[in-house]
Amino acid sequence: MRMTYKTRRSLQRVMMVLLSVALVAILFGFCWNVWVERYVVYTREGATLDFSRSPLDTVGVVATPPKADENVSIFFNEGSDAVELTTELTALNGYYIDYDALKGSMDDIKTDLNRLKAGTPIMIELKGGYGSFYYTSKLTGAVSSASVNVAAVDELIQYIRSKGFYMIAKVSAFRDYEFGNRNVSSGLYMKSRAGLWMDSGGCFWMDPTSANTLGWVTSIVNEVKDMGFNEIVLDNFRFPAETDKYIFSGNMDEAISAAAQTLAASCSSDTYVVSFCGATPAFPLPEGRTRLYLSDVGAQDVAARASQATFENVEARLVFLCDTNDTRFDAYGVLRPLAVSEGLEAQKADMEGQG
Numbered sequence: 001m002r003m004t005y006k007t008r009r010s011l012q013r014v015m016m017v018l019l020s021v022a023l024v025a026i027l028f029g030f031c032w033n034v035w036v037e038r039y040v041v042y043t044r045e046g047a048t049l050d051f052s053r054s055p056l057d058t059v060g061v062v063a064t065p066p067k068a069d070e071n072v073s074i075f076f077n078e079g080s081d082a083v084e085l086t087t088e089l090t091a092l093n094g095y096y097i098d099y100d101a102l103k104g105s106m107d108d109i110k111t112d113l114n115r116l117k118a119g120t121p122i123m124i125e126l127k128g129g130y131g132s133f134y135y136t137s138k139l140t141g142a143v144s145s146a147s148v149n150v151a152a153v154d155e156l157i158q159y160i161r162s163k164g165f166y167m168i169a170k171v172s173a174f175r176d177y178e179f180g181n182r183n184v185s186s187g188l189y190m191k192s193r194a195g196l197w198m199d200s201g202g203c204f205w206m207d208p209t210s211a212n213t214l215g216w217v218t219s220i221v222n223e224v225k226d227m228g229f230n231e232i233v234l235d236n237f238r239f240p241a242e243t244d245k246y247i248f249s250g251n252m253d254e255a256i257s258a259a260a261q262t263l264a265a266s267c268s269s270d271t272y273v274v275s276f277c278g279a280t281p282a283f284p285l286p287e288g289r290t291r292l293y294l295s296d297v298g299a300q301d302v303a304a305r306a307s308q309a310t311f312e313n314v315e316a317r318l319v320f321l322c323d324t325n326d327t328r329f330d331a332y333g334v335l336r337p338l339a340v341s342e343g344l345e346a347q348k349a350d351m352e353g354q355g
Helices: 005-039 106-113 150-162 177-182 211-226 252-267 299-307 327-331 338-354
Strands: 040-043 046-049 093-097 121-127 166-172 231-235 273-277 292-295 318-321 333-337
Touching: 093 166, 093 338, 106 150, 106 338, 121 150, 150 166, 166 211, 211 231, 211 252, 252 273, 299 327, 333 338
Parallel strands: 093 121, 093 333, 121 166, 166 231, 231 273, 273 292, 292 318, 318 333
Antiparallel strands: 040 046
16 A cells, blocks of 8 residues: 555654654653752652752751871781881881792792781892892883792782781892893993903992982882882892902992982881891981891891991891891891791790790
C-alpha cells in the first residue's frame, strides 16, 4: 500500500509535534529538579521537601578543618625501643643488610625480619663504592648492579616499609667508580696528572669540594628520602688514606666539614636524618639531625673511641657497626648484621621474661 504525499506530510507534522513536546518535557523536568533541589531536606528517615524554608537557609553545622597540634609526636611503635622522629635523636639498636646479604636469599632476609618488632632500625646498603645501584634508581646516569637482583631489592624495600621498621639507607658518597668515569673533572687526580687516581679496589674517589660531586650526592640523598627512608648514611665520606698518591691542594678537614654542612643543611629535616660514616670519631659532625657511624671498632675500644667525639649527645648520635653481640656497644647506637638477629632477639626475650 502506497502512502500518499498528503498522508506522509501529516505524519511528519505529528512526529515533529510529539518530538517538540518530549523535548519541552525533558527541559521542564531538568529545570524542576534544579529548582526543587534547594528545598530538599535530608534526615535519618530519608529525604523530604520543605517549601517553607528559604533557599538561603543553612541546615546543619558548617564543617571546619581541625586545628593543627604542633606538639603531636610520631612513633613507629609504642615500646621502649620506639624511634621518635620529631624530637632529639635517640640511640639506635638494630640491624643492617649489606651487599653480601643482598646477593643471598631474600626469603632468609624476610624470615629474619619477621622476628623483629615494628620500629626496629633496619639499615640496607643501596649503593657501593663501584657506583652501581642495588635498587631501581631514576637518576640520570645511574647504573644498576649486575650482581644484585635489583627488582628483588625494590620488593624488599617495600616489604621493610610495610613492617613499620625505622628505615636507614647506606650509600657510598665520594668513592664512586661509575660517576668518576663520567665526570673526570670532579675526581681526585694522580700525582702525574695522567688521570684519576684509583684505589686498590679499582674505584675512583671524588673531590668533596666539587659542586658537581655534591650535586650528585644530594640527588641520591633526596631520592632515597622520597622512597620513604627515615635516615641515610653516607659511607666513604672522607678522603682516601693514601694522601701521597693523589692531588688535593686544600685543607682536607675543612673540605669534609664544609661538604657535611652543605648536605645536612640542604637535605635533613625534622623527620629525615642525614648521617655520615667517617674514619674517626673526630669527624666534624654538623649540628642538627645527624649521626656519625663507625665501623671496624673492637669492643674493647668502644669507650675510648666515644670519648674522642667532638659533638654533643654522643650516646644517641654515635653509632657503631659491629658483628658481635658484645654488650659494650649497647651504651651507644649499634647496628649488627641481620643474620645474628635470631640469637640476639632470643636473648632479649629471655631477659624481658626474667625482668
